[in-house]
Amino acid sequence: MKTRFILINTSHAGNVGGTARAMKTMGFDDLVLVAPRWANVLRREETIQRASGALDVLNNARIVETLDEALDGVAHLCATAMTPRDFGPPTRSPRAHFAELLGVPDLLLKKEHIESVEQGLKPDSIAFLFGSERFGMQNEDVYRCHVALSIPSDPQFGSLNLAAAVQLIAYDWREALGGFAVQSATAEPQLADAAAVAGMLRHWEEALTDIGFLDPASPKKLMPRLNQLFNRAQLSPEEIHILRGVAKAMSQKALRAAGKTSA
Numbered sequence: 485m486k487t488r489f490i491l492i493n494t495s496h497a498g499n500v501g502g503t504a505r506a507m508k509t510m511g512f513d514d515l516v517l518v519a520p521r522w523a524n525v526l527r528r529e530e531t532i533q534r535a536s537g538a539l540d541v542l543n544n545a546r547i548v549e550t551l552d553e554a555l556d557g558v559a560h561l562c563a564t565a566m567t568p569r570d571f572g573p574p575t576r577s578p579r580a581h582f583a584e585l586l587g588v589p590d591l592l593l594k595k596e597h598i599e600s601v602e603q604g605l606k607p608d609s610i611a612f613l614f615g616s617e618r619f620g621m622q623n624e625d626v627y628r629c630h631v632a633l634s635i636p637s638d639p640q641f642g643s644l645n646l647a648a649a650v651q652l653i654a655y656d657w658r659e660a661l662g663g664f665a666v667q668s669a670t671a672e673p674q675l676a677d678a679a680a681v682a683g684m685l686r687h688w689e690e691a692l693t694d695i696g697f698l699d700p701a702s703p704k705k706l707m708p709r710l711n712q713l714f715n716r717a718q719l720s721p722e723e724i725h726i727l728r729g730v731a732k733a734m735s736q737k738a739l740r741a742a743g744k745t746s747a
């Protein structure tokens with residue numbers, strides 16, 4: 485689904501860069517600026533720094549003089565207006581509107597539903613409009629939209645930075661479209677096999693006997709309970725090595741305390 489982010493009369497270059505970064509993190513790249521304060525805003529140092537590497541979004545961005553130009557080819561328009569108006573499109577939360585727009589009651593889409601939802605998307609393009617930092621969106625621009633999205637926030641302090649608002653809308657929209665899979669930062673650990681666990685337990689049994697914690701004549705259920713504990717822990721081979729090292733240190737400590745020399 486074609487997605488466009490439109491900034492109207494933006495006055496701070498940093499917010500343009502922040503918007504580019506917010507869009508790129510959610511996989512969007514269609515940015516249009518309507519009559520920004522700076523004609524060279526896409527090349528300003530502050531813009532580039534705040535983009536934090538989203539230079540492709542900035543390079544593809546367009547600057548136009550009128551909102552009509554920015555809306556060319558877009559079917560569904562979403563204003564972002566925090567200030568209530570007595571006339572105009574309905575005000576909805578982003579998630580509620582996206583669910584209705586896509587025909588999915590639950591935005592936590594299950595993978596098996598994504599393909600069927602995407603095939604039935606109507607309309608086929610959407611634009612999110614953001615007003616200037618000082619004054620927000622003008623009434624006449626809001627009136628052109630199908631909905632006014634209001635980000636749920638503290639009623640006593642609903643002021644959001646422009647780039648932050650773009651990030652929230654972009655995130656909710658990406659989640660509505662199916663989202664991105666979370667990538668693990670670490671490799672999945674391998675589990676130690678039963679033989680390694682059994683060998684480690686024998687080592688611990690010897691060490692616990694050496695330090696006087698386990699009475700071989702009356703072991704009761706200590707070792708089976710430890711076996712169950714370590715099974716629940718789902719130990720990796722590296723953790724087995726650590727535990728065997730602990731057992732070895734316990735035995736050596738006990739031997740030194742008894743005045744004996746370890747082999």
